[in-house]
Every structure is written in C-alpha cells, then in structure tokens.
Amino acid sequence: MLRKLAAILLVTTGLATGAAHGSEAAIRKAVQARFPDLAVESIAKTPFTGLYEIVLGGRILYTDEKVSYIFIGSLLDTRGTGERDLTRERGAQLAAQTLRNATDQAIKRVRGNGKRVIYTFEDPNCGYCKQLQRELTKVNDITIYTFLMPILSQDSEEKSRAIWCAKDRAKAWDDVMLRGATLPGEAKCDTPLEKNKELALRFRINGTPAIFLADGRMLGGYVPADQLEQAMNSAGSK
Secondary structure, eight states, X not given: OHXXXXXXXTSOOOSSTTOOSSOHHHHXXXXXXXXXXXXXXXXXXXXXTTEEEEEETTEEEEEETTOOOEEOSOOEEOSSSSOEEHHHHHHHHHHHHHHHTXXXXXXXXXXXXXXXXXXXXXXXXXXXXXXXXXXXXXXXXXXXXXXXOOOSOHHHHHHHHHHHHSSSHHHHHHHHHHHOOOOOSOOOSOOOHHHHHHHHHHTTOOSSOEEEETTSOEXXXXXXXXXXXXXXXXXXXO
C-alpha cells in the first residue's frame, strides 16, 4: 500500500471539490475518503501560508487548504541563514515517538546507567547483526531496544519465537547472538513479530540490522562502536 501511495501522490488534483478552506477536519475527511485503507494520523499547518502537513500511514505529505493537490517531497525552510529540511526533522520526531510507544514489542537490555537509547531491528541469523552485538559489548551507559525482525528464513522465525518466549529474553538474545547457543524446546507464547513487521514497513526497513537513535534518526545498518558513540552523543546534544 505504501508503494502504491508513493506512486499516486506525486501530484493529485481535484480530491475534494469545495472540501476545505483551512478546516483541518475537512482536510482530514477529504484525504481519508481518497485513501480509505490508510490512517490519517495528523493534520497540521506548516509555517507557510496555506500549506498543511498530513501524516498518512506514517508518510509525511503536504496539501493546500482546499485539498486541490497532494505532494510528497522535502519541504525546505530557507528563511534563515542555513537551509533546514523540515520534512526530515518531522520524520525523525515521528519515528522517535513511534519507537518510544512500541518498546513493549522489543527486547530491552541496559548497560551502565542506560541513559543513552538506541533501537535496533534484527534477525537472529543475520551475520551483520551478530557483528553489531559484538560492537555493542564495547558500549556502556546505553539502553538497547531490539525489535525481532525474522526475514531471512523460517529458522529465523523459529529462533525469534524461542528468544521472545524465553524466561530471560535479553539473556537468550545474547546467548544466541554472542555465544551461538541453541535454545531448547518449542516456543509457545504470544509474540510481537507481526507488529514488528508492520513497524518495519512503516519505516521502510528492508534489511537488518537497522539502527535508530533516540531522536528518531536512522543510522542505517551495521556501524562500529566508535561511530555509534559519536552518533549517540550527537543525538543527546540535540
């Protein structure tokens, strides 16, 4: 659906004849009618006259007050001495909020005082994910939320279920990723794996590992400990 949305929302005219004149409720109704399968999460005025931000299924879009067009793209603020990408900033804010609200779907590990936070999406059979775990052992004063994202094989799915259903999920994850352990027994419990897949789709993640900072910025895939330290310190200073 998101791919379809990207293809459709380049420029769309005449969505709602006479629908809205600055009414956020009318804008919401018009957009929701055009895209009934996606949730209109928010409507807000931008700093620019007559331009509204729409968050639709996790994607940031823009429209005018009459909903005569919708477009996807970066909204750049050039009013100051430097150029600001308002779309990227807002996207990071939304990502940070979404991830904070989804931590019950993740394995939580705390080292030291845990004051710095990162979020990862990982497959237990992913080689780069295992390298990342070794790098993370070098990092202190961190809280790591890991969303299990088994995409490589059926074995990845089974391992993810076994890890999540373990009495101590954090230990089970470290045992598998750092020590090559095999978890015993058939896993039987409710898991967040489907919700994690939906979350990954929202962020357009198609590979593991994927790392997000506390401020919602995505680092990408595997990074060594020293680069992660720099990125986390940068996030903490914002």
